[in-house]
Amino acid sequence: MSTFTIFLILIVVVAFLLVVVIMVQNPKGGGLSSSFGGGGTQQLGGVKKTTDFLDKSTWTLATLLLVLILISNVAIDRGGASADSKALDPDTQVTQPLPEATPLPATNNTATPADSTGN
Template sequence: MSTFTIFLILIVVVAFLLVVVIMVQNPKGGGLSSSFGGGGTQQLGGVKKTTDFLDKSTWTLATLLLVLILLSNLAIDRGAKEPESKALDQDAATTEQPLPNTPLNKPDNTATPADSTK
C-alpha cells in the first residue's frame, strides 16, 4: 500500500468525522429555523461543555483535513516516467526533423521527366 493511499484513507475518515461533528451541533444563529417558529427548540439539549467540545473538535478536524490534503500532495509518486506530451519533452524540442521529399526539395541526382526525353 503506497503512502498516497494511506493519506487518501485518512482524508476520507477525517472528512466523515467532520461531517458527523457538524451535523451533531446545534444551530447557533437565527437562520431558517427561527423564521419558521423553531427558535425556542434550540435550547433543548444545549449543554455549554458539549458545545465547546464540538466547536474545538470541528476546528481540529478541519485543520487536520487541510494538513492531510497538503501532505498528500508530497506523497504523490512522480517517478521518472516519460512525459505524456512531446511538447514537454526537452530532447524532442532540440531534435531536428528531416524534411519530406517534395518537388521544391528534391535531391540533385534525380532525373526529371523533361531530362529523360532528350
C-alpha cells in the first residue's frame, strides 16, 4: 500500500468524523449539550464543558484534515515523469491523426417543395 493511499484513507476517516461532530452540534444551543443538561434544570457533566469539547474537536479535526490534504500532495506518486507540461514546451509538436471521414448514407428523398407543403 502506497503512502498516498494511507493518507487518502486518513483523510476520509477524518472527514467522516468531522461531519459526525458537526451534525451532533446544534447552532441554537440544543443538540447533544442540551440532552446532557436535562432541559436546563439539571446538569450532568456540565453543558458548557460538552459545548467546549465539541467546539475544540471540530477545530482540531478541521485543522487535521487541512494538514493531511496538504501533506498528501507530497506523497503523490508522479511516476518519475517530468512535472512540466508538454503544452508549454515550444519545441515539442504533438500531432494527432485525424479521424477517417465516414460517407453519409444515401437518402431517397424525392419530395419536391410542393409535396412537403401539402399542395
